[in-house]
Amino acid sequence: MAKKIACDCENCDLQALFYDSVMANELEAICYQKAEKGFKKGERIIQAGDQIQEFIYLKKGLVKLYKTTDDVEQIISIAKPLDFVSMLSIFSGNNYNYSVSAIEDSITCNLEFDLINDLIKTNGTFAKSVLKRMSLISDKIILDNLAIRRKHLKGRVAFVLLYFADTIYFSDEFELPISRREVAEFIGMTTENVIRTLSEFRKDEIIKINGKIIEIVDKQKLKNISSYG
């Protein structure tokens, strides 16, 4: 279960970026009442439908943003710290529209939502920085979704592999943090076809597979497939 962990605002990577606009005295108030929570891989951080009471952002880890309809799960985005996924719809209404789960051990920093609301009202610079961040998140999700939509099965799988290599792990060898089924839920194809495509890439010596460990061998070819060449 999610448990509170020690506070260390001073060392938080997000501090500079997030509180850029916040005055010292405000920052103190925020730091004082914030709560950090740890989540193990697989644990749910936000459940769609829940009432919004906290302003949650990712301090460390990796999460998936998704929605479940009639037992069908659709992954909307994979987000890392600074993507502030929880921000996405919290100003729309009183309840979350999406679920968020940790796909790697993660730490969130939680603030009373009212506090953030007050801050937005009283601190224009902060409001603007929240606006910008929300805008960036939306853009990323919409553009990624459009990019995926344009591609066929192979291009979509290639896209996901490049996504993890280039924007999450910054390495051509990494452990895939999600299952084949989740890849399928992300790109809108079936699990079997994701597996088939990965096997094909392996046979064509574009990647090496060892369970969850993926190594990209021929990156240029993978890029070509992703761009649909």
Added chain:
Amino acid sequence: MAKKIACDCENCDLQALFYDSVMANELEAICYQKAEKGFKKGERIIQAGDQIQEFIYLKKGLVKLYKTTDDVEQIISIAKPLDFVSMLSIFSGNNYNYSVSAIEDSITCNLEFDLINDLIKTNGTFAKSVLKRMSLISDKIILDNLAIRRKHLKGRVAFVLLYFADTIYFSDEFELPISRREVAEFIGMTTENVIRTLSEFRKDEIIKINGKIIEIVDKQKLKNISSYG
């Protein structure tokens, strides 16, 4: 070409909602420097890549939000007044990420972007209302896209017809404001299959077709198809 038209802030439907939070003296300044522009059906309002200099919102009409990649056009959303589509990515960077074109004769109200920025910084209530609106737009786009993704060809076409009937025209008989090709670009299928599906709905007496005029005859059946029954 887009031309300036007479100013009538007093009668603007958007005024109450948009300027809810704006003080009288601020409102005056805004009204004074705003510019309204008219666009004929088919005219482009925003070109992806253009520099963002104005804060544009739809006063009247209907527009499509889209993106062109390698000569392939993908429609992201169909928006009516109060959807404030132009707001979507204007806080992300200096240039538009998406294009917007009128699909019906439309009127926009344009404000200097700097003015809005100042307002956000000085008026917290306004900032919060912009945040809320942006959040609603993102949610709508993301949720609609997820809904479409879940469906097969017939369900997607049904979804689009119900979308126009229930959220745009509030009537079961309407003139489709976009071409068959654009419907295809919206739902991610081919023009031919959109046409085939419409013909099938006609043969099954679910709708009547007269060129661009569509009449929904058996709405319940259309809803079932949309929900994928």
Added chain:
DNA sequence: CGCGGCTTTGATGTTCATCAAGTAAAGTGG
């Protein structure tokens, strides 16, 4: 009045989902 774009229908082939069946891995209770 002819040209180009939009619409329509048919024929064909590709892509992908579904079904089936088996192996490997991971979690669970005695």
Added chain:
DNA sequence: CCACTTTACTTGATGAACATCAAAGCCGCG
């Protein structure tokens, strides 16, 4: 810690859904 159960992974065969190609009629516009 091991038998047991469940979940994830994998491959193949089949059929359905959809794209592509082709051809022709229609409409609006210069």
